[in-house]
Amino acid sequence: MTLPEIQIIEETETELEPLYRVIIHNDHVTPMDFVVEVLKSVFYLSNDRSAQIMFTAHYYGTAYVQTLAKSEAEKRINKAHSEANNAGYPLKFTMEPE
Secondary structure (H helix, E strand, C coil): CCCCCCCCCCCCCCCCCCEEEEEEECCCCCCHHHHHHHHHHHHCCCHHHHHHHHHHHHHHCEEEEEEEEHHHHHHHHHHHHHHHHHHCCCCEEEEEEC
16 A cells, blocks of 8 residues: 655745725716726726715715735726726825725
8 A cells, every 4th residue: 555645835934915005086077987987897896885985085085995915906006097097087096004
């Protein structure tokens, strides 16, 4: 009877990327429906959650979108800004450390 070969894998500490909060800023130009679509397509939020975030930003000036790893937050913010710029809107997102 042959025993299976067992490979021992040592755990190594991997450094996790820091988390960042994505914030949306209100402006008086970007249409509300466009904002909702960007939140859905770029940040993968539901229609209801996107509308809630859009209205919060509309009434209070800013709103929390979601928390992501730094590189992912940067990637999605850049994509959202690109979509807004291509449509001719000044939609703005920022990020801050968690």
